[in-house]
Amino acid sequence: MDTEAQHMERDLSSGPEEGAEEGSRSTHVPDRSPASMSWGRTVFLGMLCTLALLLFSTFVLQPFLIPSGSMQPTLRVGDRVLVNKLAYRFGSEPRRGDVVVFDGTGSFVQETAPGGNAVGALLQGAAASLGLAEPAGSDFVKRVVGVGGDRVVCCDERGRLEVNGAPVDEEFLYPGDRPSQVAFDIVVPDGRLWVMGDHRSNSRDSRDHLGQPGGGMVPVERVIGRVDWLGWPLGRLGSLEGTDAFTGIRPADGDHG
Template identity: 90%
Template sequence: MDTEAQHMERDRSSCPPDGAEEGSRSTHVPDRSAASLSWGRTVFLGMLCTVALLLFSSFVLQPFLIPSGSMQPTLRVGDRVLVNKLAYRFGSEPGRGDVVVFDGTGSFIQETESDVDGVGALLRGAAASLGLAEPAGSDFVKRVVGVGGDRVVCCDKRGRLEVNGTSVDEPYLHPGDRPSDVAFDIVVPDGKLWVLGDHRSNSRDSRDHLGQPGGGMVPVERVIGRVDWLGWPLGRLGSLEGTDAFTGIRPSDADHG
């Protein structure tokens, strides 16, 4: 009898009190609603950050992937540069020596119908605006050599570029390149730009469109922004070095009236 009582007491002591079993089990059941809410917040924050980046890129500072060597050695293939979209927003206009990104539609390339793949085009555009993909085929990066009213000639007796009668030494040119293998003598219309690549022997620029409608002149309103900084690779991180090559260029005769 004593032995049986002891066994019964042990059995009672091993059983949890009423409701304890259910409580212990409930602690192991995952709260799916909380997990779902946390996941939803993560997705929302990710989308919010992406939208904020796209807006910032659209109106303030846009990463731009350099797709070719036409601007070497200033810019190299694969560089990510930061384009200042506010540089010309408040009455200021591109100046000689500025490195600019512009839409070449109508000047460097012909007007074309919009891409029928709307979703694909949108995704590619978003990736390009974040510097994750090559820019649109209509976007170019070049250096401004002539602004409205300038007479730009190549070349003088020493083989240098000449702007409004003043010869220009161009230290940014690719080693071994001449200012141009193509002779030209042009006057830049008001509101237009004459642009060249720093790697003159490897650049399709205003010179290549001399005989076409527009003559290779880029409308100022097509300029997307000025390249002010290098963002990648890390070894080249910093502001883009300016040039004083055009310092002292006098206004064109047309400006004197």
């Protein structure tokens, strides 16, 4: 009897332990490894930072890779400049002498129907907005020479550009370049800009579109922003040097300086 009772007690005591052990095994979920959690957080933070940079670049300050030598010596091929997108957001407009980035669709390049690889275009646009790739073929960087109402003439008897009858000594021109090898006499319509590169002999600008629809004039609303700073290379890091070349030119009307 004592032996049978011991067996029964042993069976009763062992049953719940086995069941509990099985239940524990069936409901246990292994923890995620610290490595996978760390990798997930890194990816998430990377995506968040990229999104923040894209938003900042879209609305505030955009890096822009200089793809050509049309603005030498002011800007060189491979320079990364920072485009101030707030410069003309609160009632201000481009002024003579400003270096601006603009969308040349409809003025410098023809409008085209959308097509091609949409995903590739999106990725290229995102890379360009971070200064990691060349800008779209419709984006240009030039210097504002004439604003709405201005009469811009080239050239006077001394070979200088004239704006509203006043000669302009363009100290920013590429050494050895003339203000223009193409003669012109134009009046800039209101709401538009006459723009030219500093390397006049190596720049396709407003002069190249004389006689075409729009006459090479860039609509003010197509201006993306003003180039205010050089971000790369480090040896040229700093604000973009301004110019006094247009100081003292009388306005064509009371709205422009």
